[in-house]
Amino acid sequence: MLTIGKLGASAGVKVPTIRYYEQIGLLPEAERSSGNQRLYSRKAMERLAFIRHARDLGFTLEAIRDLLSLSDKPDQSCAAADAIAQAQLAEVESRLARLTALKAELQRMVLQCAGGKICDCRVIEVLGDHSLCSTDHRHVGEVVA
Amino acid sequence: MLTIGKLGASAGVKVPTIRYYEQIGLLPEAERSSGNQRLYSRKAMERLAFIRHARDLGFTLEAIRDLLSLSDKPDQSCAAADAIAQAQLAEVESRLARLTALKAELQRMVLQCAGGKICDCRVIEVLGDHSLCSTDHRHVGEVVA
DNA sequence: ACTAATGTCTCTAGCAACTATAGCTTCAAG
DNA sequence: CTTGAAGCTATAGTTGCTAGAGACATTAGT
Numbered sequence: 001m002l003t004i005g006k007l008g009a010s011a012g013v014k015v016p017t018i019r020y021y022e023q024i025g026l027l028p029e030a031e032r033s034s035g036n037q038r039l040y041s042r043k044a045m046e047r048l049a050f051i052r053h054a055r056d057l058g059f060t061l062e063a064i065r066d067l068l069s070l071s072d073k074p075d076q077s078c079a080a081a082d083a084i085a086q087a088q089l090a091e092v093e094s095r096l097a098r099l100t101a102l103k104a105e106l107q108r109m110v111l112q113c114a115g116g117k118i119c120d121c122r123v124i125e126v127l128g129d130h131s132l133c134s135t136d137h138r139h140v141g142e143v144v145a
Numbered sequence: 146m147l148t149i150g151k152l153g154a155s156a157g158v159k160v161p162t163i164r165y166y167e168q169i170g171l172l173p174e175a176e177r178s179s180g181n182q183r184l185y186s187r188k189a190m191e192r193l194a195f196i197r198h199a200r201d202l203g204f205t206l207e208a209i210r211d212l213l214s215l216s217d218k219p220d221q222s223c224a225a226a227d228a229i230a231q232a233q234l235a236e237v238e239s240r241l242a243r244l245t246a247l248k249a250e251l252q253r254m255v256l257q258c259a260g261g262k263i264c265d266c267r268v269i270e271v272l273g274d275h276s277l278c279s280t281d282h283r284h285v286g287e288v289v290a
Numbered sequence: 291a292c293t294a295a296t297g298t299c300t301c302t303a304g305c306a307a308c309t310a311t312a313g314c315t316t317c318a319a320g
Numbered sequence: 321c322t323t324g325a326a327g328c329t330a331t332a333g334t335t336g337c338t339a340g341a342g343a344c345a346t347t348a349g350t
Binding site: 049050054058067070078081088089092093096099105107109110123124137 | 191195198201202212215218219220221222223224226227229230231233234237238240241244247248250251252261263265266268269272273274275
Binding site for chain 2: 306307308309310315316317
């Protein structure tokens with residue numbers, strides 16, 4: 001059995017994050033030692049590693065909650081899990097497209113800055129006037145940030 | 146002079162967001178009508194459009210705050226504005242690289258799903274075992290999301 | 291056995307950048 | 321003149337944590 005600190009170290013998750021996951025019901029309530037400290041089994045570690053890995057891949061905690069409950073029912077079809085992964089892939093692809101457009105616009109902006117005074121600065125000017133842009137990147141930043 | 150609703154419509158910003166920007170000091174306190182409603186000049190509209198555009202490009206409100214204060218001082222060097230834009234470009238490029246790695250991993254995962262039962266599902270399996278991954282995408286999702 | 295240094299506990303509050311709700315007042319159109 | 325839309329304030333919620341305070345537990349060194 002591992003203490004919360006060891007568990008966190010071995011899964012690469014910070015201690016408060018583990019407690020947070022327990023609080024929101026993503027991890028089951030841990031056993032406690034005689035001194036009221038949390039103790040974790042290997043199974044708990046695997047579950048945490050799963051969460052960690054899915055977070056690394058950009059899945060939301062809600063999606064992970066669904067994936068976990070699916071992984072607890074090995075006999076069901078994996079269509080649902082596949083759908084979640086496909087949705088995540090689509091999300092990532094959409095962000096990629098948006099970010100690529102942003103990158104082009106930012107590059108244009110930065111390249112045009114001749115290093116003079118603010119009043120001549122293309123960075124400021126472009127920000128103030130969307131029509132100076134080459135691509136249509138409206139409503140993009142919020143999705144990307 | 147525009148009401149807050151007209152201003153929002155013309156700049157593509159929701160009304161509560163405008164009030165929020167005022168609250169955090171990104172927009173100056175608006176004039177008020179006799180009935181205590183906010184009224185905006187064209188100048189305010191330009192400022193809001195600037196903010197909107199910078200948000201679209203992914204700048205944080207803090208960066209925008211800096212850019213706005215720079216744009217109010219037309220005689221200074223634009224080095225600072227350029228630096229902010231360059232930093233944003235670097236951030237976008239870094240996110241692009243991470244997202245590209247994520248996309249590859251997700252594609253691999255989804256492609257391997259043969260559509261059977263959960264217990265055979267590669268999606269679930271890969272999530273549970275990082276060593277099945279081809280790329281090193283650790284600590285990536287959090288930055289991208 | 292004692293002490294000091296960690297580690298852990300609970301609880302609360304904070305971060306970005308909004309969004310939503312409630313309950314009220316004001317304005318514009320018919 | 322009335323009604324419905326738009327505006328007002330204030331508060332709380334969202335996501336996924338992170339930071340802090342103050343108290344108890346455990347472990348390492350002497």
